[in-house]
Amino acid sequence: MLLNKKCVYLGATLFSAIILTSLSNQTVKADTTADGNTNVSVEKAVPSTTATTSVSTLQAPTNNTDVSKPITATQSSTVDTKTETTPTTDTSKPVTTTTQSTITNVQKVTAPTVVKKPQATTVVVNKPESVDTVIDIKDPTLSSMVKWSLGLTDKDKVTVGEFQKFNSSEFFLNETVYLAGSNPNVTDETDTPIENLNGLQVLKYLPKNTQVFFQVKLASDPKANLDLSPLYGVPIYNFTLDGNYSDAKAKEIDLNQLVKLDISKATNVELTGDTAVSANSGITQAQLEKIAPWLVKYANNGKTYNDIVLNNGSISDFSVLKGINRTNSVTVFVNHNNVASTTPVYVTASKAGLTFTALPFKGIDGEDLASTYHYTTTVKTPADDNLIHVKGDVYKITDPDTSAKKLTYGIIGDYISSNDDSMLQKSYGNSTLEYFGMYSQPLIWKTSTKPVIKPTTPAQSTEIGGSTGSSSVPDTTGTTTTPVTPTYVNKSGVVRTFNSYTKLTDIEGNALAVELGPNTGWTYDRVVEINGQQYYEVGTNEYLLAGSGITYTPIQTRTVLAASSAVPLFSSKGVKLGTTLPARSNWLTDSSATINGIKMYRVASDEWVAADAVNVSGSKVVSTTFPKVFTAKVKTSVYSATGKLLDYQLATGTSWKVDRKVVINGISYYRIATDEFVRA
Known part of the structure; x- marks a missing residue:
């Protein structure tokens, strides 16, 4: 039975030499299993008084096959062909027959007489590991x-x-x-x-x-x-x-x-x-x-x-999960979901604000959930519940940021807000969908965005969409203010705000709505004197009062401070905090500064140690230069001025003007919009 089902060519398999020497009076069947192991069945043939006592070794056919080594008539291979058995008087010539296999040469061989066969013994080549087998876990x-x-x-x-x-x-x-x-x-x-x-x-x-x-x-x-x-x-x-x-x-x-x-x-x-x-x-x-x-x-x-x-x-569509049995208690949690659409929203700045229709958002039953939003970051100062629901999927932003390049809207999340609407909770029988996330779309304004002032040009008042600002374009109906001629000192560096939000001013010294986050670093190009006070120019027509922060030197590489004894901590204003670094402790630092005439290193948001109180290793100064244009080679994450990851990204291949380089929480960023930053 074993001889008549398989071709006799085992050829180059790893069993050829072993079986030829040890199983000359046995019939062998080798099968490759689905898991890649090779099972070898060995069946001892009981000699008969009329059986042939030896097995001839025949040369395999040389055409239509790569098998070149001699094989025995008792071997079998996994090639699905026939082996014909004939009387022992005719074993010398190969006979070509037609079969369903791709190999058509069939060798006539002499088959030994086999009487009743005992039960086959199966030998598995790849044996399972023993209890002492050591497992190599790579990671x-x-x-x-x-x-x-x-x-x-x-x-x-x-x-x-x-x-x-x-x-x-x-x-x-x-x-x-x-x-x-x-x-x-x-x-x-x-x-x-x-x-x-x-x-x-x-x-x-x-x-x-x-x-x-x-x-x-x-x-x-x-x-x-x-x-x-x-x-x-x-x-x-x-x-x-x-x-x-x-x-x-x-x-x-x-x-x-x-x-x-x-x-x-x-x-x-x-x-x-x-x-x-x-x-x-x-x-x-x-x-x-x-x-x-x-x-x-x-x-x-x-x-x-x-x-x-x-x-x-x-x-954006959870209806593909509609097969969930509603009698089961199944909760689908979806947090920080961010859908970035390429469909633009075209708007015109006006006193009426910004009105738009949200993109479709479907629940598990395919129902529309786009009417559940309450939050947007397309404003100068984002706050919970700042998005007005008009009707259906239509919303209104009363005071949009007219410099924004993205329209964002969604559900803020319970990690920020404790309000009931901070999470979407929708029941489906005993099952629930709990969701928060944001949508974003490109925002295209049909009128001019916020104009840019030239510091040496007299400023005029102008109105765009009901808001006032500065412009280099003369206003035929406005009143011209007194020209301001600032004094510049070409000195660049990096300044860090104190532990509070800090407002900026324009070239005339007027307060802007823009605020810098506490303990954030900002690159300045020049020091400007406005109305007798010194300011750092941290952006286009944006100035930080010199007394609102400290200048410092960023540290690029991993730098460790070793405190051999308890070391007192100070704030960025030089005030002793009453706490210390523990003795025999190590701390990473990202910047150094001179505070009250003493060189110090920063070890936390607003905690500094004197340089002479610690051992320092591995410092390197960060360059304050930066490119004027940032091009996103891949989809690029966007961050706020406090280092918070925002709910949208820059599209691949897009270019953005850079007006400053800042350091937030020890990481360098380029600013590409009022409150939008990408990692340097």
């Missing part, structure tokens, strides 16, 4: 996590036996919980990126019914290996995978692999985008449509409750 952080979960030390080896004898009902492989042991302030977003999951195949050796809690942040750098197959076949009870799902400038998680993971018994599935890559690197609308069947099947697994968490994505 060092992941390796430490696994050892911690098993109760091992970092010096211990991870073996199969450690998993087989694991005696708890829950196996926690949670990166944030693990890292919190050494850093209580760590979050999912600040976890150490895991470069490789290889080695986690060993989870399959955990005792049956062990509940696996899995949470890691995957890396997305060029060297990262995002292969999820080590998790195949592992039932995961609680699954959180943070990483880059949708930003093409970095490596992305493969959704084709994701949907092969076993979450059939899970109660939580979280897919969160990595904000270190971009603000909306999470699940997109198209991606949600792809993985929806996988999520719906999980949601309907009959557990008491199930959570689906989709953070930092760009989803």
Whole structure:
């Protein structure tokens, strides 16, 4: 039976030499299984008094095949051809027959007489690991996590036996919980990126019914290996995978692999985008449509409750999840959702404000949710509930920022506001959608935007949309003010505001609506004397009073301050704070300044230490020069003056005028609009 089903050519397989020498009186069948292992069945032939006592070795046909080594008549291969058996008197000539295989040469061989065969013995070439097999977990952080979960030390080896004898009902492989042991302030977003999951195949050796809690942040750098197959076949009870799902400038998680993971018994599935890559690197609308069947099947697994968490994505239609059973308790959490549309909004500045119609936003039943917004940042001073709902999906901004390039609107989020409308909560039977996020669209003004003043030109009053400002264009109906001739000193540098919001003035010394955030750094090009007082020119027609901050030197590289004894702390005004750096502690610094004649280093928002009280290593000054135009080579995140990540991005290939370089929370930025910054 074995001889008549397979071709006799094993040829170059790794079993040729072994079987020829050790199984000369046995029939052998080699099959390649679906998992890549090779099973070899060995059946001993019982000699008969009439059977041939030896087996001839025949030369394989040379045409239509690459097999060149001699083979025996008792071998079989995986090539699907026929082997004809004939009487022993005719073994010398190959016979060509027509078969359904791509190889048509059939060798006539002499078959031994085989009587009743005993049960076959199966030998698996790739044997499973023994209890002492050491598992090589490639990523060092992941390796430490696994050892911690098993109760091992970092010096211990991870073996199969450690998993087989694991005696708890829950196996926690949670990166944030693990890292919190050494850093209580760590979050999912600040976890150490895991470069490789290889080695986690060993989870399959955990005792049956062990509940696996899995949470890691995957890396997305060029060297990262995002292969999820080590998790195949592992039932995961609680699954959180943070990483880059949708930003093409970095490596992305493969959704084709994701949907092969076993979450059939899970109660939580979280897919969160990595904000270190971009603000909306999470699940997109198209991606949600792809993985929806996988999520719906999980949601309907009959557990008491199930959570689906989709953070930092760009989803506009949740109706693809309508298959969720409404009798189940399923909560769909969607936080920091950012939908950046390329559809422009054309508006005209007027006293009536800005009126627009929001883009469609659909819930799980396909219902319109675009009438639920209450917040916009397209104003000079954003505040909660500053968006007026007119009717349906129509909204009004009473005092828009006429220099804004983006129209933004949405739901502010409960991390900022405690108001009832800070989160959208929509019920679907026993299930719920909880959402906050923002939409953004390009904003195109049909009239001139805020004019720019030339400092040496007399200023006139002009009116645009009911607001007053400065203009270099003569106003035929306005009243000309007294010319101001400022005195300039060509001196550039960086200034940091004190621990409070600080207003700016124009060239005439008039207060502007623009404020600088507390403890923020700003590059200035010149020092200007206006009405007898010195100001720093931090922007176009924007000046900061010299007494409103301190000049300082940014530090570019990682610089550590070592305090051998307790060191007192001071504010940026030189006031002793009454607190100290602990003895034998190390601190990072991002800048130095001279305060009350003493050189100091900054160690916190408004905490400074004297340079002579600490040991310093590795300082380098940041250049205060900056490009006049910033071009976004990829989709680029935008930040506020306080370093807050905003709800929109710069489109790839767009160019923006830069009027200053600033340092916010130790990071350098270019300013491209009144309250919009990109990282330098």
